[in-house]
Each structure stands twice: as C-alpha cells, then as structure tokens.
Amino acid sequence: MSIDSTWIKASGADNSDEFVEMRRNGEMIEVRYSKQGETGDVLSFTPGEWDAWLDGAKKGEFDHLV
Template sequence: MTNADWIKSAKSANSGECVEMRRHDGAIQIRDSKNPEGAVLSFTPGELDAWIDGAKKNEFDHLL
C-alpha cells in the first residue's frame, strides 16, 4: 500500500481529543493531532490488528 495522508475519526472532529493515523512505509503511524510536530508511534499491521481485536473485546475498558 502506498503512503497516505493523516486521517482522524469523524467522532473526534471537534472534540479536541483527537489522534490521527496514516500508513507510511508499511507501518501504521499514530500521532496527537494537537501536536503534529510531536512524537509519532509506528506499528506493524499485525500489532495494530492485535490492539483492535483487544479493543473490540473490551480488554482496555478499565483504562477509561
């Protein structure tokens, strides 16, 4: 897959609590949209898939 522009969830459009994601050089990258020059986290597709699976199973709900 080619490199993509940063995107964010429609749900976070005006809430001020936004993260952005993109695919870049085979990785999925995540950053804080309020600090676009700050840190960028990079994950393999498999790592992100494992996290999404856990989120769907409510494994992280206790953190909210």
C-alpha cells in the same frame, strides 16, 4: 502492501480538540497526537501489532483504562 496516506481521524473526534490521527506510511501504521501536529512524536506499528490492538479494543479489553 505499501500505501502512503494522509493523516486521518475517527469521525467521533469531529467535535473534540483532543484526538489522535493515524496514517499508513509504507509498511507501518503511524499514530500521533493531533495537538502536536508535525512537530510531535509518532508511534509506528506493524500491521500485525495494529490488528492485535484493534482486536483487543473491539473485545473491550482496554475499557477499564477510560
């Protein structure tokens, strides 16, 4: 699937000025820090990498980091 989309953020970030944004760009899922906008670095993930990360987040595997 190749879909290009605009940057989105989680609804929980609505009242915060610190959040990341994500989008689908071709075959990749991209993530950026909102404060840097268009000039900041972008991390790119394959759908498989993204799925693995989401699975770990849902299982609480990264909770000790916050």
